[in-house]
Amino acid sequence: MLSRTAWSLYWLGRYIERADFVARLVEATVRLDALSARPAGEAAWASALTVTDSEEAFAATGERLSQQFVARFLTLDATNPGSIVRCLDRARDNARAVRTALTREAWTSINRAWLIFNNRASPGGAAATLNLVEAVKAETRGFEGAIHRMMRNQASWFIRLGQAIERADNTARLIDVKYHLLLPEGERVGGAIDRDQWTTILQTVSAVTAYRWLYSEGLRPGDVIDLLLARAELPRSLAATTEEAVEILSALGKRTGLQGEADRMARMRQARMAKTRSSEVIKSGLHQYLQAFIDENALLDAAIARQFRFTH
Amino acid sequence: MEPRGLWGFDVTMGKRRAFDEIWGTGGRRRPRKELAELARWIEATPASELSRRQHAAEAAFRQLGITFAVYGDADAAERIIPFDIVPRVFLADEWARLSEGLVQRVEAINAFLDDVYGEARIVREGVLPPDLVFGNPQFRPEIAGMKPPHHVWAHICGIDLVRTGPDQFWVLEDNARTPSGVSYMLENREAMIRLCPELFRSFRVAPVDGYTDMLLQTMKSVAPPGAGSSPNCVVLTPGHYNSAYYEHSFLADNLGVELVEAADLVVDDDVVWMRTIAGRVKVDVIYRRVDDDFLDPLVFRPDSMLGVPGLIAAYAAGNVTIINAPGTGIADDKAIYSYMPEIVRFYSGEEAKLPIVRTWRCREPDALEYVLDHLDELVVKLVDGSGGYGMLVGPTASDEEIANFRAALVAEPHRYIAQPTLALSTVPTLGDKGVVPRHVDFRPFVLTGASGVQVVPGGLTRVALREGSLVVNSSQGGGTKDSFVLLGDEPEVRA
Numbered sequence: 001m002l003s004r005t006a007w008s009l010y011w012l013g014r015y016i017e018r019a020d021f022v023a024r025l026v027e028a029t030v031r032l033d034a035l036s037a038r039p040a041g042e043a044a045w046a047s048a049l050t051v052t053d054s055e056e057a058f059a060a061t062g063e064r065l066s067q068q069f070v071a072r073f074l075t076l077d078a079t080n081p082g083s084i085v086r087c088l089d090r091a092r093d094n095a096r097a098v099r100t101a102l103t104r105e106a107w108t109s110i111n112r113a114w115l116i117f118n119n120r121a122s123p124g125g126a127a128a129t130l131n132l133v134e135a136v137k138a139e140t141r142g143f144e145g146a147i148h149r150m151m152r153n154q155a156s157w158f159i160r161l162g163q164a165i166e167r168a169d170n171t172a173r174l175i176d177v178k179y180h181l182l183l184p185e186g187e188r189v190g191g192a193i194d195r196d197q198w199t200t201i202l203q204t205v206s207a208v209t210a211y212r213w214l215y216s217e218g219l220r221p222g223d224v225i226d227l228l229l230a231r232a233e234l235p236r237s238l239a240a241t242t243e244e245a246v247e248i249l250s251a252l253g254k255r256t257g258l259q260g261e262a263d264r265m266a267r268m269r270q271a272r273m274a275k276t277r278s279s280e281v282i283k284s285g286l287h288q289y290l291q292a293f294i295d296e297n298a299l300l301d302a303a304i305a306r307q308f309r310f311t312h
Numbered sequence: 313m314e315p316r317g318l319w320g321f322d323v324t325m326g327k328r329r330a331f332d333e334i335w336g337t338g339g340r341r342r343p344r345k346e347l348a349e350l351a352r353w354i355e356a357t358p359a360s361e362l363s364r365r366q367h368a369a370e371a372a373f374r375q376l377g378i379t380f381a382v383y384g385d386a387d388a389a390e391r392i393i394p395f396d397i398v399p400r401v402f403l404a405d406e407w408a409r410l411s412e413g414l415v416q417r418v419e420a421i422n423a424f425l426d427d428v429y430g431e432a433r434i435v436r437e438g439v440l441p442p443d444l445v446f447g448n449p450q451f452r453p454e455i456a457g458m459k460p461p462h463h464v465w466a467h468i469c470g471i472d473l474v475r476t477g478p479d480q481f482w483v484l485e486d487n488a489r490t491p492s493g494v495s496y497m498l499e500n501r502e503a504m505i506r507l508c509p510e511l512f513r514s515f516r517v518a519p520v521d522g523y524t525d526m527l528l529q530t531m532k533s534v535a536p537p538g539a540g541s542s543p544n545c546v547v548l549t550p551g552h553y554n555s556a557y558y559e560h561s562f563l564a565d566n567l568g569v570e571l572v573e574a575a576d577l578v579v580d581d582d583v584v585w586m587r588t589i590a591g592r593v594k595v596d597v598i599y600r601r602v603d604d605d606f607l608d609p610l611v612f613r614p615d616s617m618l619g620v621p622g623l624i625a626a627y628a629a630g631n632v633t634i635i636n637a638p639g640t641g642i643a644d645d646k647a648i649y650s651y652m653p654e655i656v657r658f659y660s661g662e663e664a665k666l667p668i669v670r671t672w673r674c675r676e677p678d679a680l681e682y683v684l685d686h687l688d689e690l691v692v693k694l695v696d697g698s699g700g701y702g703m704l705v706g707p708t709a710s711d712e713e714i715a716n717f718r719a720a721l722v723a724e725p726h727r728y729i730a731q732p733t734l735a736l737s738t739v740p741t742l743g744d745k746g747v748v749p750r751h752v753d754f755r756p757f758v759l760t761g762a763s764g765v766q767v768v769p770g771g772l773t774r775v776a777l778r779e780g781s782l783v784v785n786s787s788q789g790g791g792t793k794d795s796f797v798l799l800g801d802e803p804e805v806r807a
């Protein structure tokens with residue numbers, strides 16, 4: 001496989017995953033802001049910007065911190081490199097460049113998602129915004145399905161590898177930002193909590209039902225962190241994304257004979273996470289742990305690029 | 313050479329009437345006998361049903377992404393080329409004669425290229441004026457003296473033909489660089505088989521789906537001697553912003569080879585490699601869909617960052633075959649075109665089987681004078697133009713257009729040729745109000761490999777969808793049709 005093709009497939013996976021994540025984040029924030037018992041207002045949208053690392057970029061637009069402006073910024077603003085429309089644009093660009101490596105189904109799901117966003121100027125009110133992000137989620141689910149129906153070959157593995165790396169990053173950022181927002185320093189885990197706020201986190205990673213199945217004690221911050229960090233049953237948990245990266249790299253290694261630094265890093269991370277107790281992480285400093293995870297994930301991304309000669 | 317006395321049934325163009333390929337010159341009541349079955353099909357199938365099928369085909373094309381316009385525009389509309397559901401048919405004997413002419417012409421084109429970049433006998437013996445060849449911007453002095461494997465330069469040619477009567481076919485232009493459109497030939501046939509299966513029961517239609525196999529065989533046959541038994545072939549595209557990108561990816565897919573961009577290739581010690589995840593892999597044959605100008609910045613366009621530095625050196629060293637070879641543009645230049653009868657005679661010793669359209673070379677003072685006096689009846693074209701741009705169609709142009717064109721022509725006469733407006737044949741075509749005659753042209757694809765020339769039994773029929781229009785280019789509102797080539801002497805009609 002051409003290096004450029006592998007690189008485009010990998011980034012196709014990353015951008016689709018990022019678009020999907022932002023869609024979930026916007027959806028959960030709309031609920032938090034407008035639909036919960038105690039609307040969180042500005043703070044909800046400020047934290048959505050923090051999760052996507054785009055507070056400064058938003059401040060530069062000079063707009064007010066409100067659903068109207070932040071939702072538009074995160075979904076349809078073509079000047080925001082992290083907006084859904086830009087992610088879909090980049091995803092589609094990469095998909096077009098590797099048309100021969102994709103099935104028709106995979107291509108059309110990306111194309112449709114892109115078309116939904118392309119001619120929209122404003123996401124509209126809360127209900128319209130929810131419809132818009134729901135439409136993106138439907139198409140990315142379609143894409144996901146199409147990838148899994150593709151031949152189990154290098155093309156689908158590079159896309160899934162990109163998705164796994166992106167997902168790890170997104171989940172880590174989400175936990176980091178929300179946890180600090182909800183539990184200011186010194187406050188005890190397990191104290192009085194804001195149910196709506198914690199539900200928002202679970203919604204963002206599609207884990208509301210999974211949580212109910214796995215934890216019987218009701219909504220407890222420690223358990224939410226445990227689910228997102230350590231439970232491999234949840235596809236968006238750090239444990240699951242770590243496991244997935246190892247599996248895909250090993251499948252690629254078997255097929256191409258290319259194994260190396262990226263495999264070693266991914267396996268080391270997996271071995272370490274297997275021994276990690278989330279309660280201990282919370283005690284010894286969740287923020288530091290998550291920052292280290294995010295940095296390591298970026299190093300793994302760079303190792304993958306070197307191992308498969310994405311750049312010359 | 314101007315066609316005369318072609319009285320068609322209801323198409324007028326200027327003062328002349330056009331020949332209709334189904335109804336001939338006899339009017340709707342009397343179709344040409346070999347095509348009576350097709351005429352019956354058109355009469356018997358309600359326009360609404362034809363329209364339904366046509367929309368189904370176009371919807372499928374859109375989903376597949378068989379588009380020609382780049383989506384870079386703000387409106388992001390990827391346009392498809394309109395598809396017409398009524399096929400165009402060539403009888404077996406018509407096709408046999410056409411094929412002979414095409415083989416002869418493409419053999420002459422390759423002999424001509426081998427000569428002008430070699431000994432240039434045709435110039436030295438006074439058949440062509442030296443400045444027309446060596447002073448031509450399409451002539452590439454950089455590659456003079458190079459010899460591609462088996463002396464094949466133009467491996468893939470698209471010869472544009474028009475028809476004015478039952479036996480009157482004319483070559484309108486040659487495309488010896490990177491002719492496009494073959495994906496439409498293949499996709500249109502797929503659509504027709506799916507949507508109008510009854511036609512394939514009524515007619516024995518020669519299949520076109522062998523094209524990609526023929527192409528792969530051709531590519532492998534001209535691989536460099538050192539390439540071994542399974543040469544590595546690739547398709548080189550300018551990238552996914554190119555308007556013909558769909559066709560590039562379609563061909564790579566169907567050939568089962570990599571679709572590469574210039575940045576995927578690197579030349580080291582006169583050997584071309586492609587960059588893969590497992591390291592460098594040697595490349596033996598490149599079917600390039602990029603212009604000469606963007607092949608190698610070291611040779612053709614030092615100002616360009618595009619291309620593969622060192623590619624031409626690798627080609628000169630005989631380590632890679634480029635399809636079509638660099639420099640083939642000289643053979644499809646429209647001023648050279650006017651000499652094709654002499655060129656064919658010079659290399660084959662025979663008269664050309666396919667005539668060209670009478671051509672006035674505006675570089676010659678007498679010709680220029682005639683053209684300026686008759687602008688309202690002629691078609692005037694840039695010698696190096698394509699796609700219907702830079703062209704004047706006298707009979708349909710406004711006084712202002714003619715005046716503007718006259719000024720351009722007087723300023724740079726050497727850049728233009730002129731031809732009479734031909735009464736192009738029509739083929740029944742589905743319009744808003746039923747089936748109507750529309751003008752067509754035809755591009756068959758001719759492949760040349762180590763073992764000679766092959767013509768695919770089919771091609772791309774382009775149709776001018778506007779009433780009376782003669783401009784079939786997709787960029788100017790033209791559409792396409794499937795082109796049936798019938799097998800055997802008579803169409804076998806089964807009930």
